[in-house]
Amino acid sequence: MQDKLQQLKEKALPEIAVIKNESELTELENKYLGRKNGEMTELMKGLKELNSEEKKNTGQLLNEIKKEIEEAINKKREVLSNAGFNERVSKEKVDLSQPYLPKKESGHLHPNSIVQKKLEDLFVSMGFLVLDSVELESDYYNFEALNISDTHPAREMQDTFYIKNHGNWLMRTHTSANQVRAIEKFGAPLRMITPGRCFRNEATDARHEHTFYQLEGVVIDKNINFGHMKAVLETVARCLFGSETKVRLRPKFYPFVEPGVNGEVTCFLCGGKGCSVCKQTGWMEIFGAGMIHPNVLKYSGLDPKVYSGFAFGFGLTRLVMLKYGIDDVRLLQNGDLRFVKQF
Numbered sequence: 269m270q271d272k273l274q275q276l277k278e279k280a281l282p283e284i285a286v287i288k289n290e291s292e293l294t295e296l297e298n299k300y301l302g303r304k305n306g307e308m309t310e311l312m313k314g315l316k317e318l319n320s321e322e323k324k325n326t327g328q329l330l331n332e333i334k335k336e337i338e339e340a341i342n343k344k345r346e347v348l349s350n351a352g353f354n355e356r357v358s359k360e361k362v363d364l365s366q367p368y369l370p371k372k373e374s375g376h377l378h379p380n381s382i383v384q385k386k387l388e389d390l391f392v393s394m395g396f397l398v399l400d401s402v403e404l405e406s407d408y409y410n411f412e413a414l415n416i417s418d419t420h421p422a423r424e425m426q427d428t429f430y431i432k433n434h435g436n437w438l439m440r441t442h443t444s445a446n447q448v449r450a451i452e453k454f455g456a457p458l459r460m461i462t463p464g465r466c467f468r469n470e471a472t473d474a475r476h477e478h479t480f481y482q483l484e485g486v487v488i489d490k491n492i493n494f495g496h497m498k499a500v501l502e503t504v505a506r507c508l509f510g511s512e513t514k515v516r517l518r519p520k521f522y523p524f525v526e527p528g529v530n531g532e533v534t535c536f537l538c539g540g541k542g543c544s545v546c547k548q549t550g551w552m553e554i555f556g557a558g559m560i561h562p563n564v565l566k567y568s569g570l571d572p573k574v575y576s577g578f579a580f581g582f583g584l585t586r587l588v589m590l591k592y593g594i595d596d597v598r599l600l601q602n603g604d605l606r607f608v609k610q611f
């Protein structure tokens with residue numbers, strides 16, 4: 269038996285030495301050491317026929333030879349896997365003559381997005397949800413549910429693009445259209461802002477564009493009053509234009525609020541003294557706001573005797589123009605890279 273073991277070793281080791289790839293090596297491993305029918309395993313079975321002295325000697329030799337074969341296989345496996353790696357590396361090429369490839373230019377946020385994100389961060393820090401909504405809106409949410417009936421003159425100021433043969437669908441004229449949608453969906457109490465794109469049928473000029481951005485906000489709870497509204501709007505104004513900024517609220521009619529106000533802030537350029545940006549008034553008009561009209565609360569499914577709230581709408585496009593001193597609204601969306609690259 270000891271002879272057979274020696275023979276097996278003399279046969280196995282040279283075979284291992286000439287193997288060229290890993291799968292052949294595994295085959296060979298099974299042939300000699302495999303648990304079922306491996307040649308070594310078969311020889312081991314013969315051990316039990318020997319007497320105890322022979323069993324001890326032969327067992328020892330068997331273990332030594334098995335270990336030697338295992339080691340040879342492991343070493344070979346390592347050599348083969350390194351060879352595979354070296355082969356791959358040798359095929360890869362570094363072409364030193366390749367001309368320098370310019371770095372791809374990376375984009376950046378549009379000034380609109382910069383201001384929008386700043387406001388979103390502020391409102392999120394005050395516990396507001398940030399909601400998205402549709403741009404193709406129904407007559408109902410854009411006008412009707414906001415207390416702007418079919419024949420209301422406010423419709424004329426907000427003429428927009430209607431969808432042919434679908435009289436009830438239009439491009440929303442203001443983000444206020446998401447007020448009733450949001451209250452229906454989330455109920456009260458609610459704190460939310462909803463920034464987005466709006467549309468109007470404008471003959472465009474430096475101050476008017478058919479497509480522009482607003483940021484709407486709604487707060488509803490029990491016992492919400494005008495003071496809460498003023499505090500929130502002052503916080504926003506100071507975030508945008510600095511801690512010295514003052515807010516002026518003057519009565520203005522909007523069908524969906526009562527009372528309604530027109531909101532101005534002290535001009536951040538002249539500090540209120542009067543300059544060309546504020547047209548010598550010292551004030552800049554940047555939002556509309558008011559206490560939500562009871563009819564709007566009813567349309568939203570809330571009882572105006574239980575809940576009250578306020579709403580506000582910022583002209584986001586206007587804020588961007590003021591912040592960056594942009595004098596023509598059309599620059600913001602005409603796609604001229606010389607313009608957008610400046611931010």
Ligand code: DAH
Binds near residue numbers: 441
């Ligand atoms: N939706 C108004 C507009 O586009 C702005 C506005 C005014 C929004 C008063 C409001 C508000 O939420 O309370 O002119």
